Amino acid sequence: MVRIIGILTGLVFTLAVLISFGVDTYSNLTTEAEETAEHHFHAEPLDVSFPHDGPFGKWDTAQLQRGYVVYKEVCSACHSLKYVAFRDLADLGYTEAEVQALAAEWQVPGIDPRTGETVMRAAEPTDYFPSPYPNDVAAAAANNNAIPPDLSLMTKARHGGAPYVYSLLTGYEDPATYSHDGERLLEAYPDFEVPTGLYFNPYFPNLNLAMAPPLTTTGQVTYEDGTEATIAQMSKDVSAFLSWTAEPTMDDRKQTGWPVLGFVLFATILAYLSKKQIWAAVKPAKRKH
Structure with a gap:
């Protein structure tokens, strides 16, 4: 009797789960999702090109050096x-x-050989770029509870790559005047508000970004090659630099890829001609009707 009651209880529970699952599935399939401001006014990355784009693109070392300056002087404070x-x-x-000189401009954790205590020392070429915060707790406390992400692979981790980073850096807007395709944000969604401590940016998925505008004025950094450091120029340079950090061997990959493709094409043609030569003397069998 106990076993029968247990089986019946299990069947009832299973049936209840199946009914609940079916009801929720039907409800999700038949109910239209309410369009939100985040969905309607989220903008796709701008159409901006870089020298390294395309199968024949190459790194512009001058641009990458300028991008490194922007990262060092601006972005490294948080990322x-x-x-x-x-x-x-x-x-x-x-x-x-x-x-060696560039590395020595940075301070990294080290060990005092005399006391064994942790000290800060000048970086060496073999060191990696240090984090601006000792841990995630300190990072969140300094950035309105948002931990600034590592930028090493950012252009690979975000849809749109370098154009997305460029769009984000140049895309801070005033929600009171922002419009998309001729439609004003606050006219369509009058209750939309930017939470305290966040900043409106239509290129960010939920429109509200914890990062304050990092590039705010022309001349924020100084380029040794004399290039004018406008906001657009700095944004493009650092976006290219972050493309390089995400894929530093891109040039080598492209230089290797073309000879490989050429060899594969040659081998394909050679295999086809060989097949024609080998089977040239073989006559196809006649079909019997």
């Missing part, structure tokens, strides 16, 4: 590059001595 070592900067056209 890390934990997968990039200072020695990798040699790929940007810097000499060994210049790489």
Whole structure:
């Protein structure tokens, strides 16, 4: 009797779960989702091109060096590059001595050989870019409970890549005047508000971004090559630099890819001609009707 009651109880429970699942599924399939301001006014990345775009594109080392300056002077205050070592900067056209000098401008944790205590020391080329915060708790406390993401792979991690980063950096807007395709945000959604401590940016998925506008004025950094450091120029340069940090071997990959494709094409043609030569003397069998 106990076993029968247990089986019946299990069947009732299973039936209840199936009914609940069916009702929820039907409700989700038949109920139209309410369109939100985030969905309606979210903007796609701008159509901006870079020298490294396309199968024949290459890194513009001058642009990458300018992008490094923007990262160092602006972005590094909040964001890390934990997968990039200072020695990798040699790929940007810097000499060994210049790489050592650039690394020495940074402070990284070290060990005092006399006391064994943790100290800060000048970075060496073999060190990786340090985090601006000792841990995530400190990072969240300094950024309205939002932990700034590491930027090493950012252009690979976000849909749109470098154009997305460029759009985000240049896309801060005033929600009171923002319009998309001729439709004003606050006219369509009068209750829309930007929470305290956040900033309106239509290129961010939920429109509200914890990061304050990092690039705010022309001349915020100084380029050694004399290029005018406008907001658009700085945004494009640092976007290209972050494309390089995400895929530093892109040039090598493209240079290797074309010979490989050429070899595959040649091998395909050779295999086809060989097949024609081998089977040339073989006559197809006649079909019997």
